[in-house]
Amino acid sequence: MKVLIYRSDIGIAIATLVFFGAVALVTAKEQLSSRECENLGFTGLALCSDCNTLAEYVKDKELVSDCLKCCTEDSDDATTKITYSGAVLEVCMRKLVFYPEIVGFIEEEKDRFPSVKIQYVFNSPPKLIMLDDAGQNKETIRIDNWKREHILQFLREKVKPLAAD
Incomplete structure (x- = not known):
């Protein structure tokens, strides 16, 4: 049995992946206010790498998502110092x-x-x-x-x- 894949099918698949990747990126970058983060129990000083570590140990996707909305990007610039x-x-x-x-x-x-x-x-x-x-x-x-x-x-x-x- 042969499976034929047409170029248009590949284009649709790539477009779908790009769309969902962009949605995931926008969702991950959405920031909550400091009051909203504090109400969720996040300090606002958590680094995003801390959220990634949290995700390794806690399998609650909503909690990790909230963490990512309240975190600060890791960097060596003056704000972290x-x-x-x-x-x-x-x-x-x-x-x-x-x-x-x-x-x-x-x-x-x-x-x-x-x-x-x-x-x-x-x-x-x-x-x-x-x-x-x-x-x-x-x-x-x-x-x-x-x-x-x-x-x-x-x-x-x-x-x-x-x-x-």
Whole structure:
């Protein structure tokens, strides 16, 4: 039995693949607002490569799609090297029992970061509020599910050490 493929069939197949590839690319590049991302539990500082790693372990396509809509492209440009003068770790004191990693950071590691302050705000999810040189809020990052080592690494990379007096 012979299968005949006509040039027009190949053209239609290629056009279909190009169309669906373009749709997938547009969908992957669609960005959500920072508020929408925060409501979904994404901080806005996740790199797109982190979403790809997530996809390897979590087979929930909707979750990975939401991650890709909230991520930042990986690059070595100046935006990934942004540092802050300080930070405020904001959390609800009543909810701390649900965040043992954050409790561990506050009790055992916080003193290593003198420019990081703890602020207890009723009903607030755990978040880092990143501050500029004037002490103004520049970025808010939810840290609900961060492990202590992730908090430490993030603060080492993003918070400038205090200048020696």
